[in-house]
Amino acid sequence: MDLLKFNQTKLFASHCLLWIGVWFFYMYFFSYNTNNTLYVTWFSSILLPLTMLTTYATVYYLIPKFLLQKRYWLFGLYSVYVVIFTAFLVTVTMIGSFIFISNLNVEDTPMMSRNLVFILILIYLVVGLVSFIHILNHNFNTLTQNKALENKILDTQLHIKEQELSYLKKQIHPHFLFNSLNTIYGFALKQSAQTPEIILKLSNLLDYILYQVSEKQVSFQQELDHIEEYISLEQIRFQDTLDVIINKDEIEKNCSIPPMLFIPFVENAFKHGNILNGKLKIRIDFEVSDSRLNFRIENSTITENIENHQNGIGLENIKKRLDLLFPNRYELKTTQFKNRFVAALKIDLHE
Template sequence: MNTNLLHKSKFIPIHFLVWVVVWFFFVYFFSYNSDNTSYVTWFSSFLLPIAIVTTYFMVYYLIPKYLLTKKYFLFILYSLYMSVFSTVLILIAIYVSFIFLSNMEIKKMPPMSRNFVFVLILVYLVVAIFSFISLLNHNFKTISKNKALENKILETQLQIKNQELQYLKKQIHPHFLFNTLNTIYGFALKQSKDTPEIILKLSNLLDYILYQVNKPKVSLKEEIAHIKEYIELEKIRFQDTLKVSFIADEIPETIQIAPMLLIPFVENAFKHGHLIDGFLNIEIVIWFSDGNLNFTIKNTTIQNEATKENDGIGLKNIKKRLDILYIDNYTLNISEFEGWYNVNLNVLNLKAN
């Protein structure tokens, strides 16, 4: 309410000042080739209320009620009525001035005040200027409101995406941890001497999973280092039944990706891969060129069994994360061919940070 009162308090003096300027505008033009200042002053004062009423009727009634609501026929119709009414008032002002200010002597009238067309144009020029300013102001407010609404929608969408992303991240923790703890449990039952080493390697991975995953991005080089740690962890579990080929380019420290983006693919390869001729074969190739990351992993599998991997939480999770984080900037191809399950991920436009 206080804001409305403030606006109202500003409205009156500003408009008063504007109409004083308009009055001087009339005086200036009607003084042309005339030294009858009294006539010009009074005649301008007669025209000013007509201009005020006509302008306010147009700006605060016709434009908002009919033009802005696209009732064009009614707008034109009432504008014509207004024009006729204001024209009659202008004629009355001219004749009243002629009778009382010049004593019905046309020579005493300033030349510009005798020209009915000029007087009409001058008044409607004022109306047109105010109407134009009103429409500009309305358009500016509409654009501002639309922009604010658009920003609010984008902000809401971003919040929804962030919430979904946080949910997907939280799914990673128990999924990965459960699989690794099962491995430790198996070795503990066997009282294996490798159990302490597994726990040590797991602690490094847990630090990455539980803390680094909450960051929006991590170093690609760091992600690759933890993939290597995970592979070493699995080598202990698989012993002599595992063959892993791992090739990775030297990645700049400045290249960053979403955390835990690649590890779930590696995990799935170990979890869903099958021993063929006594060995689980896994091949991983990672290279980075011209801002694009290419990640390829494939594992041996029994024909038609690997497709069940698509039902896993990990793969569904990573697809959703890719859609949120790298929409239109990634390709993911998954195929099965001649006993190999193949995954190829390309992430485009990765820039240094």
């Protein structure tokens, strides 16, 4: 409320200064080649409200109602009406000043005050200057409002994307926990001595999920440790029927990536992979630098199961998440071979 009052006071003061300046402007011009200060003062004082009326009619009616609405024909028409009305009032002012101030003595009237066209030029010089400032200020305010609205829209879109990304992350957790709990359940039924070890490994994985997955970026080494922990958990379940190779030679350890980026690929490899010739074979290749990430995972599968592998919910979620995290900066290819399925991901890490 105080700010509103301050702005209103500031606006009123600026208008007062404007018209005081215009009054001195008229005094200066009409004083040319005359010593009749009384006439000049009265004539300038009478002309000032006429100028104010013309200016406010143009700035607060003609411009917003017609010019800014792109109704140019009506703007031109009503502008002509305003000019005619202003010319009539100026003529009345000239005649009245000549009669009542100079007492019908032409020699006592300043030369500049006898020319209707010159007076109209002076008035519309003020009108034009004020109108230009008004339009400039209007455009600036419009740009500011549009920018604020654009920022608000971007913030809303970002919030929606963050919510969608959070939703996609949460979809990973139930699938992962379902697989892990099934493994623990199976070993518990057998009363296996490995059950406590499996629970401990699951505890480590849950610790990573609960405390790291909410972060926007984690170190690549943390993500790699998480994958290896997951694979070691699956190794207990598959025993001698699992053959996993992880190639991680070309890795820049200081690289940062979004958490849980690769685990859906690994989960899919176990979920849709098949044991062939006594082994479920999985090969994972990492190549990570400061600006480029190359990831490739290959698993053995029967040919009939490849279509399910490609159209799984997990792969769709992966694509949606990549679209949110790396728009137009990633390439994901899935290739099917005889009894093999390969997923290759390339990401430009620089925005």
